[in-house]
Amino acid sequence: MENENQGPASGVAAHLTIRDGRGTEAVKFYEQAFGAKEHMHHMADDGKRLMHSHLSINGGSLMLNDDFPEYRDGGDVRPPAGITLHLQVPDADAAWQRAVDAGAKVVFPLEDQFWGDRYGQVEDPFGFTWSIGGPKKE
Known part of the structure:
Protein backbone atom coordinates (compact mmCIF):
# COMPACT_ATOMS: atom_id res chain seq x y z
CA MET A 1 0.00 0.00 0.00
CA GLU A 2 1.25 3.46 -0.84
CA ASN A 3 0.59 6.72 0.93
CA GLU A 4 0.76 9.45 -1.74
CA ASN A 5 2.28 11.93 0.70
CA GLN A 6 4.87 9.70 2.30
CA GLY A 7 5.84 7.12 -0.31
CA PRO A 8 5.73 3.36 -0.04
CA ALA A 9 4.31 1.87 3.16
CA SER A 10 6.71 -1.09 2.91
CA GLY A 11 8.96 -2.92 0.48
CA VAL A 12 12.02 -1.83 -1.44
CA ALA A 13 12.15 1.28 -3.62
CA ALA A 14 15.04 2.44 -5.79
CA HIS A 15 16.45 5.83 -4.79
CA LEU A 16 18.58 7.48 -7.48
CA THR A 17 21.05 10.32 -7.02
CA ILE A 18 21.26 12.44 -10.16
CA ARG A 19 24.51 14.22 -11.02
CA ASP A 20 25.05 17.77 -12.25
CA GLY A 21 21.86 19.30 -10.82
CA ARG A 22 19.67 17.49 -13.37
CA GLY A 23 17.13 15.97 -10.94
CA THR A 24 14.13 17.92 -12.22
CA GLU A 25 15.20 17.04 -15.77
CA ALA A 26 15.30 13.37 -14.72
CA VAL A 27 11.74 13.58 -13.38
CA LYS A 28 10.57 14.94 -16.73
CA PHE A 29 12.49 12.24 -18.63
CA TYR A 30 10.99 9.43 -16.50
CA GLU A 31 7.51 10.88 -17.04
CA GLN A 32 8.04 10.93 -20.81
CA ALA A 33 10.01 7.68 -21.17
CA PHE A 34 8.31 5.43 -18.62
CA GLY A 35 4.98 7.10 -17.84
CA ALA A 36 6.09 8.07 -14.32
CA LYS A 37 3.67 9.96 -12.07
CA GLU A 38 5.23 12.37 -9.58
CA HIS A 39 3.64 12.39 -6.11
CA MET A 40 6.09 14.61 -4.27
CA HIS A 41 8.64 17.25 -5.34
CA HIS A 42 10.76 19.22 -2.86
CA MET A 43 13.46 21.66 -3.88
CA ALA A 44 16.47 22.36 -1.65
CA GLY A 59 2.97 0.38 -9.88
CA GLY A 60 6.41 0.67 -8.27
CA SER A 61 8.07 3.49 -6.37
CA LEU A 62 11.12 5.43 -7.50
CA MET A 63 12.69 8.17 -5.45
CA LEU A 64 15.37 10.54 -6.64
CA ASN A 65 17.34 13.62 -5.68
CA ASP A 66 20.12 15.79 -7.00
CA ASP A 67 23.63 15.13 -5.79
CA PHE A 68 24.64 17.01 -2.63
CA PRO A 69 28.43 16.49 -2.42
CA GLU A 70 28.64 18.75 0.64
CA TYR A 71 26.83 16.03 2.63
CA ARG A 72 29.32 13.27 1.78
CA ASP A 73 33.03 13.04 0.93
CA GLY A 74 32.71 15.46 -2.01
CA GLY A 75 33.72 12.88 -4.62
CA ASP A 76 31.77 12.27 -7.80
CA VAL A 77 28.69 10.10 -7.46
CA ARG A 78 28.27 7.55 -10.28
CA PRO A 79 25.52 5.07 -11.05
CA PRO A 80 26.57 1.76 -9.51
CA ALA A 81 27.82 -0.91 -11.88
CA GLY A 82 25.66 -4.01 -11.97
CA ILE A 83 22.39 -2.27 -11.09
CA THR A 84 19.50 -2.52 -13.56
CA LEU A 85 16.02 -1.12 -12.95
CA HIS A 86 13.50 -3.50 -14.51
CA LEU A 87 10.08 -2.70 -15.97
CA GLN A 88 7.79 -5.65 -16.64
CA VAL A 89 5.03 -4.41 -18.93
CA PRO A 90 2.18 -5.88 -21.01
CA ASP A 91 3.59 -4.47 -24.28
CA ALA A 92 7.39 -4.36 -24.34
CA ASP A 93 7.52 -2.95 -27.86
CA ALA A 94 5.38 0.08 -26.98
CA ALA A 95 7.30 0.72 -23.73
CA TRP A 96 10.60 0.30 -25.56
CA GLN A 97 9.68 2.73 -28.31
CA ARG A 98 8.49 5.31 -25.76
CA ALA A 99 11.82 5.14 -23.90
CA VAL A 100 13.92 5.33 -27.07
CA ASP A 101 11.82 8.21 -28.43
CA ALA A 102 12.40 10.07 -25.14
CA GLY A 103 16.17 9.75 -25.57
CA ALA A 104 17.17 6.46 -23.95
CA LYS A 105 20.20 4.78 -25.57
CA VAL A 106 19.94 1.12 -26.60
CA VAL A 107 22.30 -1.12 -24.59
CA PHE A 108 20.84 -4.55 -25.39
CA PRO A 109 18.32 -4.66 -28.27
CA LEU A 110 14.72 -5.64 -27.56
CA GLU A 111 14.32 -9.23 -28.78
CA ASP A 112 12.41 -12.41 -28.04
CA GLN A 113 14.26 -14.31 -25.30
CA PHE A 114 14.45 -18.01 -24.48
CA TRP A 115 12.59 -17.54 -21.18
CA GLY A 116 9.46 -16.33 -22.99
CA ASP A 117 9.71 -12.54 -22.79
CA ARG A 118 10.60 -9.80 -25.21
CA TYR A 119 13.44 -8.13 -23.34
CA GLY A 120 16.03 -5.43 -23.86
CA GLN A 121 18.02 -2.78 -22.00
CA VAL A 122 18.40 0.97 -22.40
CA GLU A 123 20.50 3.58 -20.64
CA ASP A 124 18.81 6.79 -19.58
CA PRO A 125 20.51 10.20 -20.03
CA PHE A 126 21.63 10.07 -16.39
CA GLY A 127 23.65 6.84 -16.69
CA PHE A 128 21.16 4.36 -15.24
CA THR A 129 20.36 1.06 -17.00
CA TRP A 130 16.72 0.04 -17.42
CA SER A 131 15.51 -3.30 -18.69
CA ILE A 132 12.12 -3.63 -20.32
CA GLY A 133 10.37 -6.97 -20.56
CA GLY A 134 6.99 -8.26 -21.58
CA PRO A 135 5.35 -11.29 -23.13
CA LYS A 136 6.31 -12.29 -26.66
CA LYS A 137 3.79 -11.29 -29.27
CA GLU A 138 1.88 -14.18 -30.83
Whole structure:
Protein backbone atom coordinates (compact mmCIF):
# COMPACT_ATOMS: atom_id res chain seq x y z
CA MET A 1 0.00 0.00 0.00
CA GLU A 2 1.25 3.46 -0.84
CA ASN A 3 0.59 6.72 0.93
CA GLU A 4 0.76 9.45 -1.74
CA ASN A 5 2.28 11.93 0.70
CA GLN A 6 4.87 9.70 2.30
CA GLY A 7 5.84 7.12 -0.31
CA PRO A 8 5.73 3.36 -0.04
CA ALA A 9 4.31 1.87 3.16
CA SER A 10 6.71 -1.09 2.91
CA GLY A 11 8.96 -2.92 0.48
CA VAL A 12 12.02 -1.83 -1.44
CA ALA A 13 12.15 1.28 -3.62
CA ALA A 14 15.04 2.44 -5.79
CA HIS A 15 16.45 5.83 -4.79
CA LEU A 16 18.58 7.48 -7.48
CA THR A 17 21.05 10.32 -7.02
CA ILE A 18 21.26 12.44 -10.16
CA ARG A 19 24.51 14.22 -11.02
CA ASP A 20 25.05 17.77 -12.25
CA GLY A 21 21.86 19.30 -10.82
CA ARG A 22 19.67 17.49 -13.37
CA GLY A 23 17.13 15.97 -10.94
CA THR A 24 14.13 17.92 -12.22
CA GLU A 25 15.20 17.04 -15.77
CA ALA A 26 15.30 13.37 -14.72
CA VAL A 27 11.74 13.58 -13.38
CA LYS A 28 10.57 14.94 -16.73
CA PHE A 29 12.49 12.24 -18.63
CA TYR A 30 10.99 9.43 -16.50
CA GLU A 31 7.51 10.88 -17.04
CA GLN A 32 8.04 10.93 -20.81
CA ALA A 33 10.01 7.68 -21.17
CA PHE A 34 8.31 5.43 -18.62
CA GLY A 35 4.98 7.10 -17.84
CA ALA A 36 6.09 8.07 -14.32
CA LYS A 37 3.67 9.96 -12.07
CA GLU A 38 5.23 12.37 -9.58
CA HIS A 39 3.64 12.39 -6.11
CA MET A 40 6.09 14.61 -4.27
CA HIS A 41 8.64 17.25 -5.34
CA HIS A 42 10.76 19.22 -2.86
CA MET A 43 13.46 21.66 -3.88
CA ALA A 44 16.47 22.36 -1.65
CA ASP A 45 16.82 25.68 0.16
CA ASP A 46 19.05 26.93 -2.67
CA GLY A 47 16.02 26.72 -4.99
CA LYS A 48 18.16 25.05 -7.67
CA ARG A 49 18.62 21.43 -6.62
CA LEU A 50 16.01 18.76 -6.14
CA MET A 51 16.01 17.56 -2.53
CA HIS A 52 13.47 14.77 -3.07
CA SER A 53 11.01 13.48 -5.62
CA HIS A 54 8.77 10.46 -5.24
CA LEU A 55 7.55 8.87 -8.47
CA SER A 56 5.51 5.82 -9.30
CA ILE A 57 6.24 3.85 -12.45
CA ASN A 58 4.15 0.88 -13.48
CA GLY A 59 2.97 0.38 -9.88
CA GLY A 60 6.41 0.67 -8.27
CA SER A 61 8.07 3.49 -6.37
CA LEU A 62 11.12 5.43 -7.50
CA MET A 63 12.69 8.17 -5.45
CA LEU A 64 15.37 10.54 -6.64
CA ASN A 65 17.34 13.62 -5.68
CA ASP A 66 20.12 15.79 -7.00
CA ASP A 67 23.63 15.13 -5.79
CA PHE A 68 24.64 17.01 -2.63
CA PRO A 69 28.43 16.49 -2.42
CA GLU A 70 28.64 18.75 0.64
CA TYR A 71 26.83 16.03 2.63
CA ARG A 72 29.32 13.27 1.78
CA ASP A 73 33.03 13.04 0.93
CA GLY A 74 32.71 15.46 -2.01
CA GLY A 75 33.72 12.88 -4.62
CA ASP A 76 31.77 12.27 -7.80
CA VAL A 77 28.69 10.10 -7.46
CA ARG A 78 28.27 7.55 -10.28
CA PRO A 79 25.52 5.07 -11.05
CA PRO A 80 26.57 1.76 -9.51
CA ALA A 81 27.82 -0.91 -11.88
CA GLY A 82 25.66 -4.01 -11.97
CA ILE A 83 22.39 -2.27 -11.09
CA THR A 84 19.50 -2.52 -13.56
CA LEU A 85 16.02 -1.12 -12.95
CA HIS A 86 13.50 -3.50 -14.51
CA LEU A 87 10.08 -2.70 -15.97
CA GLN A 88 7.79 -5.65 -16.64
CA VAL A 89 5.03 -4.41 -18.93
CA PRO A 90 2.18 -5.88 -21.01
CA ASP A 91 3.59 -4.47 -24.28
CA ALA A 92 7.39 -4.36 -24.34
CA ASP A 93 7.52 -2.95 -27.86
CA ALA A 94 5.38 0.08 -26.98
CA ALA A 95 7.30 0.72 -23.73
CA TRP A 96 10.60 0.30 -25.56
CA GLN A 97 9.68 2.73 -28.31
CA ARG A 98 8.49 5.31 -25.76
CA ALA A 99 11.82 5.14 -23.90
CA VAL A 100 13.92 5.33 -27.07
CA ASP A 101 11.82 8.21 -28.43
CA ALA A 102 12.40 10.07 -25.14
CA GLY A 103 16.17 9.75 -25.57
CA ALA A 104 17.17 6.46 -23.95
CA LYS A 105 20.20 4.78 -25.57
CA VAL A 106 19.94 1.12 -26.60
CA VAL A 107 22.30 -1.12 -24.59
CA PHE A 108 20.84 -4.55 -25.39
CA PRO A 109 18.32 -4.66 -28.27
CA LEU A 110 14.72 -5.64 -27.56
CA GLU A 111 14.32 -9.23 -28.78
CA ASP A 112 12.41 -12.41 -28.04
CA GLN A 113 14.26 -14.31 -25.30
CA PHE A 114 14.45 -18.01 -24.48
CA TRP A 115 12.59 -17.54 -21.18
CA GLY A 116 9.46 -16.33 -22.99
CA ASP A 117 9.71 -12.54 -22.79
CA ARG A 118 10.60 -9.80 -25.21
CA TYR A 119 13.44 -8.13 -23.34
CA GLY A 120 16.03 -5.43 -23.86
CA GLN A 121 18.02 -2.78 -22.00
CA VAL A 122 18.40 0.97 -22.40
CA GLU A 123 20.50 3.58 -20.64
CA ASP A 124 18.81 6.79 -19.58
CA PRO A 125 20.51 10.20 -20.03
CA PHE A 126 21.63 10.07 -16.39
CA GLY A 127 23.65 6.84 -16.69
CA PHE A 128 21.16 4.36 -15.24
CA THR A 129 20.36 1.06 -17.00
CA TRP A 130 16.72 0.04 -17.42
CA SER A 131 15.51 -3.30 -18.69
CA ILE A 132 12.12 -3.63 -20.32
CA GLY A 133 10.37 -6.97 -20.56
CA GLY A 134 6.99 -8.26 -21.58
CA PRO A 135 5.35 -11.29 -23.13
CA LYS A 136 6.31 -12.29 -26.66
CA LYS A 137 3.79 -11.29 -29.27
CA GLU A 138 1.88 -14.18 -30.83
